Structures are given as structure tokens and as C-alpha cells.
Amino acid sequence: MEKTMNVKILDVRDIAPRERHPMIFDTFKGLEPGESFILINDHAPKPLLYQFQNEHDGEFDWWPLEEGPEAWRVEIARRTEPDPDRTVTEYLQTDHRRLDGILNRFQGSVKEGRWEDASREFREFNHGLRRHIRIEESILFPAFEEKTGMHDSGPTFVMRMEHKEIHELLDSILGSADARDEAGVDEGVYAFTNVLANHNMKEENILYPESDAFLSNAERAQVVKRAQAL
Ligand SMILES: [Fe+2]
Ligand SMILES: [Fe+2]
Known part of the structure; x- marks a missing residue:
């Protein structure tokens, strides 16, 4: 995986669609608290966000960096203090x-x-x-x-x-x-x-x-x- 500014980059545009989500969640699980990675995809990753919200409620941050029309880049971070009751x-x-x-x-x-x-x-x-x-x-x-x-x-x-x-x-x-x-x-x-x-x-x-x-x-x-x- 490529790295820039010490942030990992996961580009799934050339990965078979059914393999994408498992790969993304494995990358997330490999993060230390406070670390993040940048996901690059060729469409708006809404279903992925909903899966994160369901399976990792309060554990992650989701910061879109670019939203189309050609590439969608989102920074996904592991929060240092996971808590579903965020303020x-x-x-x-x-x-x-x-x-x-x-x-x-x-x-x-x-x-x-x-x-x-x-x-x-x-x-x-x-x-x-x-x-x-x-x-x-x-x-x-x-x-x-x-x-x-x-x-x-x-x-x-x-x-x-x-x-x-x-x-x-x-x-x-x-x-x-x-x-x-x-x-x-x-x-x-x-x-x-x-x-x-x-x-x-x-x-x-x-x-x-x-x-x-x-x-x-x-x-x-x-x-x-x-x-x-x-
Ligand atoms: Fe404001
Ligand atoms: Fe503000």
C-alpha cells in the first residue's frame, strides 16, 4: 500500500467489487487508535459508510476529501476514544x-x-x-x-x-x-x-x-x- 504524509492510501478502483469491502474493513481493523487511511473509489461510497455506522458505531471518523466526478477520496480514521454517544x-x-x-x-x-x-x-x-x-x-x-x-x-x-x-x-x-x-x-x-x-x-x-x-x-x-x- 502506498503512503503519503504518513497516511496510508487504499485505492480500490482496480479491485473486484466483491473484494473491496472486506479489504477496506481489514485495513480499518489494522489501524492504531488515532491513525487513518485514505480510501480512493470510483463512486460515492455510501453503502460503505452505512456499513461502518452499523458495525463500528462511534469507532471511526469519516472525512470526505474529494467527491467526484471521477474519484471519491475519503479519510477514514480510528478514533482514539471510541464512543457511540458522541457530542x-x-x-x-x-x-x-x-x-x-x-x-x-x-x-x-x-x-x-x-x-x-x-x-x-x-x-x-x-x-x-x-x-x-x-x-x-x-x-x-x-x-x-x-x-x-x-x-x-x-x-x-x-x-x-x-x-x-x-x-x-x-x-x-x-x-x-x-x-x-x-x-x-x-x-x-x-x-x-x-x-x-x-x-x-x-x-x-x-x-x-x-x-x-x-x-x-x-x-x-x-x-x-x-x-x-x-
Ligand atoms: Fe461555522
Ligand atoms: Fe464550524
Whole structure:
């Protein structure tokens, strides 16, 4: 198996379909807690996700890096502390940290002039953060708004406005990265990280813990499952 950035890669595109799932689950079972591998497939691996949710509830994380049209890449991690009763805070905070890590690697690649790596890393970051925001806006915020009755005011209203700004800043960094403009990337990332760090802190300190407080154990687990399948 190939390795990149110390993460194993399992490309099943040339493997007979009936052999794929056993191979994937064997790879997962071989991971140490905290380790992950990247699965590459030629279609959206939804049935695989459902099998993971049924057979390894709370033991794994599922982070799509690329979703078509030609390849689907997902990072599958073994959690350090398996627990089917996950909180929204733990799940989305883990995603914030994961995304911070990709952005750091992107900045390192830009600094060293490795533009091909930088471009792949920024595409992963962009995909992951937009997906994260979709999870918040289409799954978590509606659940929060329904429980609290706060729609046009309150924390979700503010977070949705900040998401718009985050999308604009992402587009501007993407443009600089495509143009291989190091100064433009630096400037964009500087403005972006200020906005994002502040946004994430508010979510982690206020919105996520409040959501956890309003939701039952079963509802929280449902939020995580729906988010993985989005
Ligand atoms: Fe957010
Ligand atoms: Fe967030």
C-alpha cells in the first residue's frame, strides 16, 4: 500500500467489487487508535459508510476529501476514544482541528514553492470547509433553531452571516493559489485565519455546547450520522 504524509492510501478502483469491502474493513481493523487511511473509489461510497455506522458505531471518523466526478477520496480514521454517544461539540471541533491541519500543510507547501501539493491541499481544505458549513447550516442549525425558537436572531443567524464572509475569503485564496501568487495567498490566508479562528471559537464555546445541551443523546448521534452521510 502506498503512503503519503504518513497516511496510508487504499485505492480500490482496480479491485473486484466483491473484494473491496472486506479489504477496506481489514485495513480499518489494522489501524492504531488515532491513525487513518485514505480510501480512493470510483463512486460515492455510501453503502460503505452505512456499513461502518452499523458495525463500528462511534469507532471511526469519516472525512470526505474529494467527491467526484471521477474519484471519491475519503479519510477514514480510528478514533482514539471510541464512543457511540458522541457530542456535536466533539465531532465538529475535531473537524475544525483537522481543517486547521490541512491549511497549515497548504501554507508550508506554498512557502516551499510546491504548488502542485499546495493546490491539492487547498482543494481538500476548500471541499472540507464548505462541507462542514453545509453540515452546520442544513443539519445542526435547523435542529438548534427548532429547539430554541431562535431563527432570525441569536447565534445561528450570526454564524450564517460569517459563513458568507468565509466563502468569499475562500474564493479569493483559491484565485491566488491558482495564479501561484505567494503574496496573494499570504495576504488572503492572514485575513481568513482571523475570521475563521474567531468564528470557530464562538461555535466551540457557545453554539456547539448549547446544541448538545438542547439535544438528547439519540438526537446528537443522529446529527453526527446525518452529517457523515451528507
Ligand atoms: Fe461555522
Ligand atoms: Fe464550524
